[in-house]
Amino acid sequence: MNPSVQLNDVFDLLKVLxxxxxxxGAEHAFFRVLQxxxxxxxAKVTWYEGLxxxxxxxxxxxxxxxxxxxxxxxxxxPNEFQYAAFVAGNRSDLxxxxxxxxxxxxxxxxxxxxxxxxxxxxxxxxxxxxxIASAHVCERRNNLIFTLDGLEHLVAGTPVxxxxxLTVGPDTISGQLDNVLTAAFLVHLFSLGFEGTxxxxxxxxxxxxxxxxxxxxxxxxxxxxxLVVVDTSPYPDRAAADQQxxxxxxxxxxxxxxxxxxxxxxxxxxxxxxxxxxxxxxxEQHNRELQAQGLEPQSLGSTEMGRxxxxxxxxxxxxxLQIPTTGYHTMEETASIAACEAFLQVLCKVAEIPA
Numbered sequence: 001m002n003p004s005v006q007l008n009d010v011f012d013l014l015k016v017l018x019x020x021x022x023x024x025g026a027e028h029a030f031f032r033v034l035q036x037x038x039x040x041x042x043a044k045v046t047w048y049e050g051l052x053x054x055x056x057x058x059x060x061x062x063x064x065x066x067x068x069x070x071x072x073x074x075x076x077x078p079n080e081f082q083y084a085a086f087v088a089g090n091r092s093d094l095x096x097x098x099x100x101x102x103x104x105x106x107x108x109x110x111x112x113x114x115x116x117x118x119x120x121x122x123x124x125x126x127x128x129x130x131x132i133a134s135a136h137v138c139e140r141r142n143n144l145i146f147t148l149d150g151l152e153h154l155v156a157g158t159p160v161x162x163x164x165x166l167t168v169g170p171d172t173i174s175g176q177l178d179n180v181l182t183a184a185f186l187v188h189l190f191s192l193g194f195e196g197t198x199x200x201x202x203x204x205x206x207x208x209x210x211x212x213x214x215x216x217x218x219x220x221x222x223x224x225x226x227l228v229v230v231d232t233s234p235y236p237d238r239a240a241a242d243q244q245x246x247x248x249x250x251x252x253x254x255x256x257x258x259x260x261x262x263x264x265x266x267x268x269x270x271x272x273x274x275x276x277x278x279x280x281x282x283x284e285q286h287n288r289e290l291q292a293q294g295l296e297p298q299s300l301g302s303t304e305m306g307r308x309x310x311x312x313x314x315x316x317x318x319x320x321l322q323i324p325t326t327g328y329h330t331m332e333e334t335a336s337i338a339a340c341e342a343f344l345q346v347l348c349k350v351a352e353i354p355a
Contacts, residue, residue, distance in 0.1 A: 007341055009191065011173065013037065014166050014184040018175050021119045021161030023072030025088030027202040029124030030068055034187065034200055041190035043198075050202040050212030054186075056195035060222070062351045063197045063318075065213060065229045066183040067204030067304060070176055071329055073116065073160040079152045081160060083144040088206040110330055111135050111146070115163040118154055127158060162331055174334040177325060179204070181335065182230035185347060192353045199227075201304065210307035217308075217316050226261055227318035228350060229305040230343075232335065233279055234328030241335075244277040245269070245342035247322040251280050253299050254306030258317040265321055268349050274342040279322070321346065 017037075022030035031052050035045045043054040052068075073081040074088075111132045118127035130150025138145045151160065166175045173181075186198040199216070201209035217225050235241035248265055251257055269276035280300055287297035305320050323343050327333045348354075 004341075006188070006192070006344060007337070010184055010188045010340070010344065011166065011168055013188060014173075014181065017180050017184055017187075018164050018166045018177075021072070021117065021124065021159065022068055022070050022180070023074065023121075023159040023161050024069035024085045024203055024205040025074065026072075026084070026119075026121035026159035027069050028122050029119065031200070031202075032124065034068065034183075037187050038190060038198075041187065043190045048212065048216060050209065051216055052200040053216065054190065054198045054200070056190065056193075056197075058195040059197045061196040062194075063199070063225065063227045064186055064189075064347075064351075065199040065201060065227055065304065066186050066231065067179050067201045067209050068183050069202055069205050069209075070161070070178065070180060071205060072162055073146055073148075075118075075151075075154045075156050075158040075160065077156055079147055081146040081148060082141070083146075084159065085205040086143045088203055088208070114331060116148060116151070116160050117163045118151055118158050118160045121159050127154065129163065164331055171338070172334050172336050173340065174327070174332050176331050177333040177335060178232045178329060181232060181323065181340075182343070185344060186230065188344075189347065189351055189353065192348065192351075194351050194353060196351060204304055207302070207307070210304050210311065213304070214308050214312055214316065217312065221315065223315070225316045225318075226258060227305070227308070227316055228261070228265075229303065229318065229320045230347070231303070231320065231322050232325045232328070232333065233322035235324050235326055238326055238334070241324040241326050241339075243275070244324055245274040245336075245339050246276045246346060247279050247320075247324050248276050249279050249303070249305075249320045249322075252301050252303045252306035254302055255309040257305060257309065257319040261317070262319040265319060265346065265350070268346050269342070272342070272345055272349070274346065321350075 020033045038045050038054045046053045072084050074084040076082045114132045117129045130148045133147045133149045135146045164176045233247040308316050323335050323339050325333050325335045
């Protein structure tokens with residue numbers, strides 16, 4: 001397997017997928033696109049509520065999960081739009097320990113003049129384009145409230161995606177990467193002969209995806225199931241992100257992860273010459289520095305993996321494998337090409353695909 005050629009194939013696929021809207025809570029149209037791409041690569045595809053399952057000839061050999069929802073807006077009244085993740089997730093239902101919630105106040109000013117497109121959630125039919133005119137945090141509704149130019153005709157319930165294209169530079173790629181990036185890698189695995197199972201979940205940004213996944217395991221899984229959840233992982237700047245190729249975790253705010261599987265991933269990184277770090281250790285070190293300054297510590301973050309471990313009573317165990325990025329939850333989220341290559345190589349080793 002030629003890593004450079006394979007990475008170019010992933011990026012070509014990513015260019016297609018990143019232009020398809022998949023606003024949290026309105027992902028059905030994106031599932032249709034994924035189904036086409038997966039079936040073209042020989043996967044058996046099955047739909048469930050909030051979940052697309054792609055399987056090869058040995059579905060239990062390895063199991064990966066990627067969420068496919070991305071941040072966007074939902075029309076909630078005449079020329080009034082709210083942040084879709086909070087609408088889909090019922091804000092009061094969340095625990096306050098997700099990265100997206102902590103970043104909300106910080107990113108309110110990042111959306112000025114951002115181009116957007118409206119679409120019909122089931123078919124994906126185009127409903128017009130515009131741009132964000134203003135955004136503010138409404139404390140009474142606990143949400144970001146937006147006004148748009150050019151989409152005043154939309155009715156309540158219409159999803160609005162951030163219009164996006166992938167930018168490929170000499171050393172980095174950028175766009176609204178979370179989490180279409182790692183989803184594209186999982187689709188590409190089937191081009192390489194992957195025989196296991198790939199889950200694509202909806203509404204992760206609203207804190208709901210683990211429920212759809214756990215429902216599948218309760219219906220079809222064995223007594224013990226080991227899962228690797230793939231995603232991007234935010235860092236404050238490129239210097240911090242480039243300290244590692246890949247990001248692992250021992251735990252999140254919800255639960256401890258599978259030590260054996262986490263150790264296996266760490267060894268695979270070392271054997272391949274890639275630098276891996278642990279996000280929980282990074283946050284804990286940062287929190288010690290904050291507390292020394294008398295500041296509030298940060299949450300360890302809430303992941304799909306941690307939520308399903310906590311809720312499954314031992315039925316599902318596993319760990320995460322993440323690509324470090326900067327500009328999280330923006331149109332300029334950036335990952336290094338070196339990290340993408342490392343991710344592909346380690347993913348193939350876990351998937352038992354010959355290098």
